[in-house]
Amino acid sequence: KLVPDALAEFIARHPRINTRFEVNNWETLGRLLARDEIEFFIADIRQFETDPNFQTRELSPRRGRFFCRAGHPLLAKDSLSTNDLFDYPLAATRLPAGVRKLLAGFSGKADFSLNVECEHMPALVQVVSQTDAVGLAMLETLALHLERGELALLDFRNLPENLDSLSARCGIVTRTGYRLSPAARALIEIIVELDGIEAEEARRSA
Incomplete structure (x- = not known):
């Protein structure tokens, strides 16, 4: 839910930017990232946080x-x-x-x-x-x-x-030493923004 919501918000803010949204397993996405075919992805970061080739930015855990x-x-x-x-x-x-x-x-x-x-x-x-x-x-x-x-x-x-x-330790995975495009950075910030809103709503309803 988080990524489609973030992508919808991104399109609303930046309707002229082309985006590629792929659903796949963490292993395949890791290979695509290593080959520079994508700029980042969201997955369980436990598979990547100890790998020096990747950088991770943690999001709220998913149960x-x-x-x-x-x-x-x-x-x-x-x-x-x-x-x-x-x-x-x-x-x-x-x-x-x-x-x-x-x-x-x-x-x-x-x-x-x-x-x-x-x-x-x-x-x-x-x-x-x-x-x-x-x-x-x-x-x-x-x-x-x-x-x-x-x-x-x-x-x-x-x-x-x-x-x-x-529980999935969800996070954003990028490649170490790779400079993200302005579009990728903008989408990541929307993802982080919406994740924070969802986390706050979850705390209030708990």
Whole structure:
């Protein structure tokens, strides 16, 4: 939500500037940035903050939650454990190493791979809403579907609700030593501005 809102504001302020908006996983975006095909991107910065080739600017963290369709069999259970989670396909965007490690530990496997990996969130939500797959996504991307009753959140008793590993440490990633264009700098400042507004609204409603 943050990036489309920021892009809409940027277009309103600078209607004559051409922009390229690409949705992809953090690994692909990192390669595009390294090849100078893009100027910056937003992702979980844990993959980049220790790499000297990249610079990161932290934004507000985004909370990750497991979700499923309304009427899913898991919703009929009084109490859920992660053992129940692994009885169903898991669908999400490309997972950071820390989240894969966490899920591997709960699943009893050396490594963990998704049954469905998709970077296009509307398509991912549609898959979950039409199947018994369990999704993992940032809470803000699910808000409208939750309000409509199309999706429901899942809580697992052995998985803390506010587990840091499932929250994305979102930030802006740029290439070290690269001078951003005025347009890129302007868009970044709008992103930071809107992120601050969202964070303040979240604090007031908490």
